Amino acid sequence: MQASLPPRLAIRPRGPIDARVEVPGSKSITNRALLCAALARGESTLEGALESDDTQAMRDALAALGIPIDAAGRVWRVAGRAGALGVPSHPIDVRASGTTARFLTAAATLAPGPVVLDGTARMRERPIDDLVRALEGLGARVEILGRDGCPPVRTLGGGLEGGCAEIDARRSSQFVSALLLAAPYARREVRLRLVEGALVSRPYVDLTLRVMRDFGAECGFDGPGTLRVVAPRPYASGRHRIEPDASAAAYPFAAAAITGGRVRVPGFAADSIQADLALLGVLERMGCRVERRAAEIEVEGPPGDAGLSGVDVDMNAFPDAVLALAVVASFA
Known part of the structure; x- marks a missing residue:
């Protein structure tokens, strides 16, 4: 039996996007910081940590090793035991x-x-x-x-x-x-x-x-x-x-590139080394304007008459940005 297709949905944007987007915390940084905090001596706090399947798995595993973690609010508290892990049953x-x-x-x-x-x-x-x-x-x-x-x-x-x-x-x-x-x-x-x-x-x-x-x-x-x-x-x-997740930020950056609009994502350090921020250099090559400030990244797509340029890029070092760039590339 053939399933019926959903009704067609027409999307009519009012114009180029112009937005400030809050992006969740980095999964990669969250799990690394959780482990370091668990092994440290005394209590550490993690602001902006990401709630996800991976970070919950890490929290639960550390709890099984005797590390108390309070993740009830936006600030997580980790009671480190100076490397003295417990032995779970x-x-x-x-x-x-x-x-x-x-x-x-x-x-x-x-x-x-x-x-x-x-x-x-x-x-x-x-x-x-x-x-x-x-x-x-x-x-x-x-x-x-x-x-x-x-x-x-x-x-x-x-x-x-x-x-x-x-x-x-x-x-x-x-x-x-x-x-x-x-x-x-x-x-x-x-x-x-x-x-x-x-x-x-x-x-x-x-x-x-x-x-x-x-x-x-x-x-x-x-x-x-x-x-x-x-x-x-x-x-x-x-x-x-915890910095925002660069992999997640790739999508609002892509939206700016496609629409010729502007997106600002706060929270990134000026010297952030997250792998997927390499996407910014690719977007610049395609014709976007990228500005990295002390605590914010802004991407503005090219105006409609200019359009995006195609690129040839090796994404081995930032594979999580492939899907976002693939969408952008379809408009080049």
């Missing part, structure tokens, strides 16, 4: 959250006893063996309980010794971020060498380093293909503001 369900699974596989090694991390059927198909091998290289004890190098995984406790380890980051930069986030709690300095010097989605590792430094870590690249984290050096608690 049941497996932790990370659901379908890749960042939760990977970040906590590394962080759970800091617990004094075994921690099992499991997730959805799809999560059980996402390999994690590259991360586990690197953790073992830093002295952690981790077992893969799933098939073909996939979750569930069990960390056996005892912490991270530190030292130097190799990490294959050709499949996912989240493996590198996971190691970095736990590294300040190793017993000695941590150095990570990238296999073949390769690192996909480098901007997300830069974002991890930025969040870690905001919590007091001393970390960064130490020559080509090597990262260094000073340890032991616990995170410091404090008050942190």
Whole structure:
């Protein structure tokens, strides 16, 4: 039986868009900040954090590790325990959250006893063996309980010794971020060498380093293909503001580009390094005007008689902006 089509809806814009758009907080920053706050000593507050399936999975997993989190209002409060995680009596369900699974596989090694991390059927198909091998290289004890190098995984406790380890980051930069986030709690300095010097989605590792430094870590690249984290050096608690999500902001920016209008999105730091803000440079190449102020980004599309120019762009470093740009490209 053929389903009936919905009635046609005519959309007649009054003119080019001119709007100020509030965008939700960044998922990538929220989950990184949640983990840093959980490992810090004392209470941290997170303003503008994103409420989503991924961040709820991270919050619930941290709660299972003994970290009290109050997320009732716009300001979340995280009672950090200086790296002293608890040992849950049941497996932790990370659901379908890749960042939760990977970040906590590394962080759970800091617990004094075994921690099992499991997730959805799809999560059980996402390999994690590259991360586990690197953790073992830093002295952690981790077992893969799933098939073909996939979750569930069990960390056996005892912490991270530190030292130097190799990490294959050709499949996912989240493996590198996971190691970095736990590294300040190793017993000695941590150095990570990238296999073949390769690192996909480098901007997300830069974002991890930025969040870690905001919590007091001393970390960064130490020559080509090597990262260094000073340890032991616990995170410091404090008050942190989560930037808007650049992936979500891509859509109002796209609306400005298509209509020849103007959109302003507040909340971005002038030196923001979120990967998907690379879309702004692409929009400029297509004929848009982009202005980055101290706490706001403004995009204005070209006037109707000018139109958008086509571009050839490699979006490997900011893949989450592909859909928004695809819509814009259809008007070029």
